[in-house]
Structure formats: structure tokens, C-alpha cells
Amino acid sequence: MEKNYIVLIGVSLFFLSLFMVNTFHQYDKVIEQIEEQNKPLAINLMADKVPSIWDVEKPNKEEVEKMNEDEKEILNEKKFSSVITREELGRMGWTLLHMISATLPVDFDEEFAFKINVFLNLFGQFYPCKECAGHFLDMITTSPYQGNSRVDFMQYLCMLHNKVNQRLNHTLFNCSIVHERWGGDCGCSSKLEESIEKYSRDQN
Structure with missing residues (x-):
């Protein structure tokens, strides 16, 4: 039992x-x-939109009558800035993007590539010129970044930039020499390397 x-x-x-x-x-x-x-997924994130701070209710007729001429021009989106043109803004924007691409890690993983698409999406949504922003967002939605290296991203941005150049009837850039044009550290690399070396010494 x-x-x-x-x-x-x-x-x-x-x-x-x-x-x-x-x-x-x-x-x-x-x-x-x-x-x-x-x-x-980065491709799905392209559909996400930041709540727009520009989509505000238009003032009524009485409020408009109280505005001065400058305020009325801004309201009608006829005036952007007295110190920078649309073309200058575009050149500065592309310069920033190209320099970012030239200073990325040499190789990176899928998660980092995802972050790049997030950045491009937000960059487009917050870009000051809303017409240009629309074109940019259309491009990155149709052709999101799918590479895994600095070279890939530099070529990707060059491709996007040339699409804009073509639409504006500007001269196309030779993407095979993009690193010669945008490669470099803009004077920041040495300081960065010093900080990394100092951090490594402190950890040992």
C-alpha cells in the first residue's frame, strides 16, 4: 500500500x-x-503625425481688424522672415542633414536605422517651410531609409537631395563623390575622441 x-x-x-x-x-x-x-516599425511610423501647433483657429473679423499690417501678412502666410529666404533655409537644412550623415557610426544595426527614420520624419514635420516639408515627407514615406551604414545613409540623402534638385531644375549632384563634399568632422571629432578616451581611462 x-x-x-x-x-x-x-x-x-x-x-x-x-x-x-x-x-x-x-x-x-x-x-x-x-x-x-x-x-x-519605421515604415509605419511615417504615418504618425506630431500634433500641429500651426493648426490654430483663424481669428474672427473683429480680431483681424485690430491687427497691424505685419500681423495680417503673417496670418495670410505671405511673410516668412525678413532675414532668411526659402532658398537659404533649404541649403541650411540640407547642409545639416548631410553633415549628420557624414558623422554617423560607420556601421549600425536595424534599431539605429529605425531611429534615423524617426528623426527624418520629425525633421520633416517641424521644418519651417510647410510646402517644402510636405515634399520631404512624401519622399521619405515613399522611400524610407533601409540601409545599415554611414555610406548608405550619405547615398540615401544624396538621392533625396537630387530628387529636389530635379524638381527645381537645379544641377544634379554626383553622388559618387558625396563623401568628398560632406565628409569630415567640422572641427568636432578631436574633442569627441578626447572625451571618449578620457571616459575609457576613468572606467579602468
Whole structure:
């Protein structure tokens, strides 16, 4: 009788162990599925929009009558700035993007590429010229960045820039020499390297 009791307990523990193993396995699979479903994709993020601070209600007729001429011009979007033109803004914007591309890590992973697409999406949404921003967002939505290196991103931006040049009937840039034009550290690399070396020494 005692032997049968021990056998019964042993069998019960065996099946309980199987049940626990299967439960933990199923739990892990469910967690993986949830994480996969919640993982944002760069291509989907292109559809996300920052709540626009520019979409405000237009003032009524009485409020407009109280405005001076400068305020009315700004309201009608006829006036952008007295110190910078649309063309100058465009050149500065592309300069910033190209210099960012030239100072990225040589190689990077999928997560970093995802962050690049997030940055480009936000850059387009916050770009001051809304007409230009619309064109830029259309381009990166149609052709999101999918590379994994500094060279890839430099070529990608050169391709986008040439699309704009073509639309504006400007001369196309030779993307095979893009690194000669935009490569470099703009005087910041040495300081960065010094900081990294100092940090490494402090950690040792």
C-alpha cells in the first residue's frame, strides 16, 4: 500500500512538472507575440503625425481688424522672415542633414536605422517651410531609409537631395563623390575622441 502511494505521488509530480513546463513555454510564446505586435516599425511610423501647433483657429473679423499690417501678412502666410529666404533655409537644412550623415557610426544595426527614420520624419514635420516639408515627407514615406551604414545613409540623402534638385531644375549632384563634399568632422571629432578616451581611462 505504501509503495503504491509513493508511485502515485511520483506520477502526480511528473505530470505536474510537465504541466508547469508547458505553461512556462506557452507564457514565453505569448510574451514574444505581444512584444512583436507592439514593436513599432519605421515604415509605419511615417504615418504618425506630431500634433500641429500651426493648426490654430483663424481669428474672427473683429480680431483681424485690430491687427497691424505685419500681423495680417503673417496670418495670410505671405511673410516668412525678413532675414532668411526659402532658398537659404533649404541649403541650411540640407547642409545639416548631410553633415549628420557624414558623422554617423560607420556601421549600425536595424534599431539605429529605425531611429534615423524617426528623426527624418520629425525633421520633416517641424521644418519651417510647410510646402517644402510636405515634399520631404512624401519622399521619405515613399522611400524610407533601409540601409545599415554611414555610406548608405550619405547615398540615401544624396538621392533625396537630387530628387529636389530635379524638381527645381537645379544641377544634379554626383553622388559618387558625396563623401568628398560632406565628409569630415567640422572641427568636432578631436574633442569627441578626447572625451571618449578620457571616459575609457576613468572606467579602468
